[in-house]
Every structure is written in structure tokens, then in C-alpha cells.
Amino acid sequence: MTWTQPVLRIAERMISASCRRLPEDERAGYYKEWSAELPAILDDASVRLPILRAVRAFRYAAGAFTTTPYLRRVGRGALRSRTSGRRDGAVPVRLAVPGFRVTIGLFVWLVVFTAVSLGFPQPPGWPATFGLALAAGFDAFCIADIARRSQVRYLPKWAWVLICLAQTPGGGIAYLCLGRVSLARSASPSPAQQR
Amino acid sequence: MKLTGPLERVLRVLVADPAAPHYGYDLMKTTRLPSGTLYPMLARLQQEGLVESRWEDQRPDAGGRPPRKFYQLTAEGVRAARLELAAAAPAGRTRQVAARAVHGTAGSTL
Numbered sequence: 001m002t003w004t005q006p007v008l009r010i011a012e013r014m015i016s017a018s019c020r021r022l023p024e025d026e027r028a029g030y031y032k033e034w035s036a037e038l039p040a041i042l043d044d045a046s047v048r049l050p051i052l053r054a055v056r057a058f059r060y061a062a063g064a065f066t067t068t069p070y071l072r073r074v075g076r077g078a079l080r081s082r083t084s085g086r087r088d089g090a091v092p093v094r095l096a097v098p099g100f101r102v103t104i105g106l107f108v109w110l111v112v113f114t115a116v117s118l119g120f121p122q123p124p125g126w127p128a129t130f131g132l133a134l135a136a137g138f139d140a141f142c143i144a145d146i147a148r149r150s151q152v153r154y155l156p157k158w159a160w161v162l163i164c165l166a167q168t169p170g171g172g173i174a175y176l177c178l179g180r181v182s183l184a185r186s187a188s189p190s191p192a193q194q195r
Numbered sequence: 196m197k198l199t200g201p202l203e204r205v206l207r208v209l210v211a212d213p214a215a216p217h218y219g220y221d222l223m224k225t226t227r228l229p230s231g232t233l234y235p236m237l238a239r240l241q242q243e244g245l246v247e248s249r250w251e252d253q254r255p256d257a258g259g260r261p262p263r264k265f266y267q268l269t270a271e272g273v274r275a276a277r278l279e280l281a282a283a284a285p286a287g288r289t290r291q292v293a294a295r296a297v298h299g300t301a302g303s304t305l
Binding site: 032033034035036037039040041044046059060062063064065066067070071074 | 218219220223224229230231232233234235238239242260261262263264
């Protein structure tokens with residue numbers, strides 16, 4: 001069972017990186033809780049293929065990057081709601097989930113830009129192919145994200161899809177920064193939200 | 196509290212067996228929710244006093260594994276969940292989803 005060791009260590013690293021966003025007094029507890037689930041995932045006999053268990057462990061750890069910003073915001077919102085009488089952990093709308101995803105977006109943009117400019121004199125070199133593949137992957141990621149959500153902000157879904165396709169890295173980055181509804185927002189009541 | 200689809204699934208699983216320890220990963224499996232959805236929800240429910248969490252006791256047969264944390268409905272949580280679920284029951288699609296979630300737990304505990 002040596003293959004679990006590297007997977008476990010990488011997933012633990014991811015969890016610890018995401019816990020760094022929490023206030024210091026909460027970090028250790030959440031890290032302990034989430035990292036204790038990893039062995040259970042990696043030994044889950046109901047998933048037969050080891051590789052699928054590893055994927056599950058990574059997906060579990062990646063979820064911490066969504067959870068910790070929420071916990072931090074709710075922590076702050078809870079203090080405020082006690083004074084203003086706001087109910088059910090509703091958090092004011094804010095314009096950001098960027099951080100991690102935007103970093104990835106900018107990185108993709110940089111790679112595509114270098115790849116295209118390197119490959120330009122002799123068009124179809126490997127850097128250009130690599131860049132195109134990355135760009136296509138990023139577009140697919142954005143469009144999948146749009147499709148998954150029950151609502152997006154500012155524009156209708158089809159408009160965001162068009163934007164993502166029209167200006168490859170830029171449109172996707174714009175969507176991730178502006179159009180994505182943060183978890184706290186989608187959890188608060190809204191009449192337009194049916195599902 | 197607004198009863199969204201994922202929240203309903205989590206409540207159904209928790210209320211189906213309020214005394215059992217529900218671990219994070221097991222809840223993810225039975226509700227088919229990703230951890231990034233489940234944990235914020237559990238945190239919110241905890242803040243509202245509907246769910247409580249505890250560390251399991253270290254078992255001697257755990258083989259050096261760290262103790263895990265589990266979640267349960269509080270007494271108030273059981274009451275609130277039953278009320279909310281009863282109010283939500285007539286919706287067709289969500290009922291199917293919930294039935295699947297409940298069935299999933301029943302199957303795994305038997």
C-alpha cells in the first residue's frame with residue numbers, strides 16, 4: 001500500500017494550504033478534521049480502483065479551497081449579524097472568489113501567450129499545440145462551471161459562454177472573477193432561484 | 196432557513212438516523228455532494244445550533260489512524276429538519292432525490 005503515501009501527503013498539503021486562510025485559532029481543528037478523513041477515503045473498499053480512490057481524495061482536499069473562504073466570511077458575518085439582527089448566516093454580496101482560480105487563469109494566459117508568440121514564425125510548433133490544448137481545457141472548465149451553476153451574475157448564461165469563447169483566457173478569467181456566484185450568495189434566499 | 200436541494204439531501208440523511216455518527220466522507224457519499232458544498236452547509240447548520248459535531252473516541256483497532264469528527268442533529272435540529280422536510284415533501288423532483296439519499300443510508304447501515 002505504498003502508493004497511498006504520496007497521495008496522502010499531497011492531499012494533506014492541499015488541506016493545510018487552504019486552512020491557512022482561516023483565522024489562526026480555527027486552523028488546527030479543521031486541518032485535523034479534514035486530514036483524518038483522507039485515510040478513510042483511501043481505504044474505502046466500496047471504490048474498487050485505487051486510482052479512483054486517489055482522485056476522490058484529491059477532490060475532497062480541493063473542496064477545502066471552497067470551504068475555507070466561506071468559513072472565514074461567515075465568521076465575520078456572524079459577528080455582524082448578532083448586532084444587526086441578520087438571520088441565517090446571510091453574508092453580504094461581495095465581488096470576489098478570486099485568489100486560487102485567478103492565479104490559475106493568469107498562469108494559463110501567460111503560457112498561451114508565450115506559446116503562441118514562440119510558435120508564431122513557424123506556426124504549428126509544439127508550443128502552439130500545447131498552448132491551444134491548455135486554452136481549450138480552460139474554456140471547457142469555465143463552460144462546465146457555468147453549466148453547473150443554478151445562476152450566474154450580471155449576464156445570462158449564454159452570454160458568459162460566448163464571452164468565454166470569444167476571448168479565450170480573458171473571457172474565462174472575467175467570468176471567474178465577476179460572473180461566478182459565491183457560495184454564500186447562492187445559499188441566501190433569492191426568489192429567482194428555483195432549483 | 197431556506198431548503199435548497201443539497202440542504203434537503205443532507206437533512207434527510209441526518210434525520211433518517213439521528214443517533215448514528217455521520218462522518219464527513221460518509222455524508223458526501225450518501226448525499227453525493229462535493230466536500231466544498233457539504234462542509235459550508237454543515238458549518239452553517241452548526242452555527243444555527245441544528246447540528247453538533249464531536250470527535251470520535253480513539254479505537255484500539257484503528258491502526259494509528261487519527262480520530263475523525265462526526266456530525267449529528269441536535270434535538271432542536273431533529274425537530275426543525277422534520278418540519279422543513281414535511282413542508283418540502285410534495286415537490287416531485289426533490290422527493291426522488293431525497294428518497295435516493297435516504298435509501299442510500301438505509302442500505303449502508305444495514
